[in-house]
Amino acid sequence: xxxxxxxxxxxxxxxxxxxxxxxxxxxxxxxxxxxxxxxxxxxxxxxxxxxxxxxxxxxxxxxxxxxxxxxxxxxxxxxxxxxxxxxxxxxxxxxxxxxxxxxxxxxxxxxxxxxxxxxxxxxxxxxxxxxxxxxxxxxxxxxxxxxxxxxxxxxxxxxxxxxxxxxxxxxxxxxxxxxxxxxxxxxxxxxxxxxxxxxxxxxxxxxxxxxxxxxxxxxxxxxxxxxxxxxxxxxxxxxxxxxxxxxxxxxxxxxxxxxxxxxxxxxxxxxxxxxxxxxxxxxxxxxxxxxxxxxxxxxxxxxxxxxxxxxxxxxxxxxxxxxxxxxxxxxxxxxxxxxxxxxxxxxxxxxxxxxxxxxxxxxxxxxxxxxxxxxxxxxxxxxxxxxxxxxxxxxxxxxxxxxxxxxxxxxxxxxxxxxxxxxxxxxxxxxxxxxxxxxxxxxxxxxxxxxxxxxxxxx
Numbered sequence: 022x023x024x025x026x027x028x029x030x031x032x033x034x035x036x037x038x039x040x041x042x043x044x045x046x047x048x049x050x051x052x053x054x055x056x057x058x059x060x061x062x063x064x065x066x067x068x069x070x071x072x073x074x075x076x077x078x079x080x081x082x083x084x085x086x087x088x089x090x091x092x093x094x095x096x097x098x099x100x101x102x103x104x105x106x107x108x109x110x111x112x113x114x115x116x117x118x119x120x121x122x123x124x125x126x127x128x129x130x131x132x133x134x135x136x137x138x139x140x141x142x143x144x145x146x147x148x149x150x151x152x153x154x155x156x157x158x159x160x161x162x163x164x165x166x167x168x169x170x171x172x173x174x175x176x177x178x179x180x181x182x183x184x185x186x187x188x189x190x191x192x193x194x195x196x197x198x199x200x201x202x203x204x205x206x207x208x209x210x211x212x213x214x215x216x217x218x219x220x221x222x223x224x225x226x227x228x229x230x231x232x233x234x235x236x237x238x239x240x241x242x243x244x245x246x247x248x249x250x251x252x253x254x255x256x257x258x259x260x261x262x263x264x265x266x267x268x269x270x271x272x273x274x275x276x277x278x279x280x281x282x283x284x285x286x287x288x289x290x291x292x293x294x295x296x297x298x299x300x301x302x303x304x305x306x307x308x309x310x311x312x313x314x315x316x317x318x319x320x321x322x323x324x325x326x327x328x329x330x331x332x333x334x335x336x337x338x339x340x341x342x343x344x345x346x347x348x349x350x351x352x353x354x355x356x357x358x359x360x361x362x363x364x365x366x367x368x369x370x371x372x373x374x375x376x377x378x379x380x381x382x383x384x385x386x387x388x389x390x391x392x393x394x395x396x397x398x399x400x401x402x403x404x405x406x407x408x409x410x411x412x413x414x415x416x417x418x419x420x421x422x423x424x425x426x427x428x429x430x431x432x433x434x435x436x437x438x439x440x441x442x443x444x445x446x447x448x449x450x451x452x453x454x455x456x457x458x459x460x461x462x463x464x465x466x467x468x469x470x471x472x473x474x475x476x477x478x479x480x
Contacts, residue, residue: 025080029062029104032072037063037110044105050090050097050155058085058099065110067185067193067224074222074472075191077104083471086218088160089131091152093360094440096164096217096476103474106222108159114138115225122230123182123199128159128223135228145233147174151347159223165215167436169267172397174231176436177214183227184210189220189467199227212462217438218473220466234264234303238311239339240318240332241299243292245325247370247396250298253318253326254396257300260317262309267301268396269346272374275391275404282350285341292329298396299346351391357410361403361422364435370399373425380421381405388418400435419446426450439477448479 030038039047039061049055064070077084083103090097099105111127114135118124119142126135133154135146150156150168160166162184167176174180183198196210213221244250250270257265271279276297280289300318304310314332321327333339352358365373378390387407394401405411405418423433423446433446448456456478463470463478470480 025076025082025104026060028076029060029073032069032076033062033064037065037069039063048090051093052090052095052098054095054098054100055087055090056099056105057101058103058105059101060103061105061107063107063110067111067187070106070108070187070222070224071191071193073104073106074187074189078190078469078471081469081471083474084222085473086159086163086222088128088157088163089152089155091156092160092164092438092440094164094362094438094442096438096440096473097160098441098476108157108222108224111159111224112157117142117230118199119144119230121199123227124230125183125197125199125225125227126158127225128157128162130158132156132158132161139230140233143233143235144230146228147180147231148177158226158228162214162223162226163216163218164438165436167395167398167400169269169395171395171400171436172268173266174229178211180228181210181214181226182229184213184223185225186210186213186221186223189469189472193224194221197225197227201229212466215438217440217476219463219477220472222472234266234310235305236307236310237266237301237303237339238307238314238333239299239301239342240314240330241288241291241297241342242318242321242327242330243294244296244298245294245328247296247367247374249326250296250396251367251370252324253298253300253321256321256324256326257302257314257317260313262304263302263313263317264304265300265397266303267299269299270392270394270396270401271297271299271346272392273297274389275351275393276345278354278391279345279348279350282354283341283344283348285345288331288341288345291331294328299342346393351404351406355389355406355408357412358404358406359411359415359418361405361419361433362435362437363401363403363422363426364432365399365401365426366430367396367399369429369431370396370401373429373431374401376425377403377422380424381418384417384421385414388414399431415442416445423450441476444477444479447477
């Protein structure tokens, strides 16, 4: 596509276009095909994105929008004859209003950069994920990212007040509303949130900001069951003077492997229970937070909801606890595993985990199930690994993970999106009426199928 590359360079400058080996030299992120394209373009403005999309449509060339390439479902995967549209040069925080608690940002701004800018005003984006330093706001909107604070502030869908995006024909959707109340007909921006770039490319957004606690205290609790952990969770959420920030769950196998991989053997052995919960509370004054936290945790131990608990006394201890939760040591210890991202009503966690693990082990006794997740919203991240790679077993194992979720009101896709990986599951588990409507919307906005083709919906 030499001619197309030259015309794209006219829109973005020579430095804004990469070809061939220069594309392969980029960081591929989490999917092997993210950089399979022969051509990548790096616009700096919404107008440039619009011109790129319009040009590619006229030429019949598909485009794949990319942010930080941290997605693990294949939503940013490419093929040789596609054009990557990277938003990495659009990384301005255009405006941050601490009184209105809003931020207008370009799509290439990383979550970590926005967190740092908001923290200067005692505020937070109200969302946090482990890939905070590389995941971009545009990508998080496109996948409707969730994270550890979703039970408090919602997912990205609830954080977005206004949105600007380039539609598949090059039209700019300009809906940068900065207020919560704007009933102006169909809320079309919601179509772009969670659409994984299949309906357009997010270029700018107005986000809600939330108060950020000045003091944070973390505690690692050992629990005999998920039901007991949920009871402790409820107790902490009801404790006067305490704001619960996180409740991160780690089943024992994952917890031990990760703690030992990080040289935290003492933490791994402080109590032997099936489940560990990393609770974090916050407030304006650390002493008051710690006192209320200790009171609630002691009551939970007394009630039998927690078997044992360790409260971080220093920032280093808090960091150790979070490293056990956020590290991917299981995948280093057992490479070539399978990743799943499901949601379960919290009252059904124990039964779901037990049945799911039993099915996987019955299918192949060499397979091991490692589970972490967000306790308060029932989002579980499940990894199935073995002593040798099992990537070819995905189609066999996936139904064992997804069985029964729909019947109990859960979901086979919680916060990582559909991408390429979960298209078959979407076709199988989604409501037929919903699927039909999704196809109609895609056909209406992208009749040529050139906007991130093959993602979410099967061709």
